[in-house]
Amino acid sequence: DAGVIQSPRHEVTEMGQEVTLRCKLISGHNSLFWYRQTMMRGLELLIYFNNNVPIDDSGMPEDRFSAKMPNASFSTLKIQPSEPRDSAVYFCASSLGRGEQFFGPGTRLTVL
């Protein structure tokens, strides 16, 4: 199994631009988590999906952030418009039900 796949691995963009981060879950997993990691705030849960349905989006910072699961194996996290304070490493993780979460390698986002 290839594990959780994220793309791109690095993204540098200018303030105001739209950013789309992508995640492919481990085959057979049905839970998907998006996290953000920064030095100041550590690891924060942004949104949680179960069986393609968003269950908890209380961690999404503001309306500029949106996430979708168009099918059972794929998810996107979109930031529009992006701001410098969005600079962070974004991880997605998948699990089978409430089992342990498996993390992707992350996307390092830099907004200039």
Next chain:
Amino acid sequence: AQSVAQPEDQVNVAEGNPLTVKCTYSVSGNPYLFWYVQYPNRGLQFLLKYITGDNLVKGSYGFEAEFNKSQTSFHLKKPSALVSDSALYFCAVRDATPSSYKLIFGSGTRLLVRP
């Protein structure tokens, strides 16, 4: 509210010596406890978990952790450290209620193993 404390920002140990990375937690009800490791420019990797049963849990790469309910602790241990164990370690907790899904992570402890 659930919380996890990792009281040490960094732990330094010589190769070959035993290591301990500390974790205490607060959760209503029974806890599910996890340890993850993060190497530079990588995602978090699952090391081990405690759900129920034996208080000593064995995991990947020779690591183990001891659940202590009275002290609400779940310290990570290894009998003999390797330089390659140098990384960032995260403790996480989730309560055991059937609807619970959210992992609460500690702030992380950087382990530095010197040759």
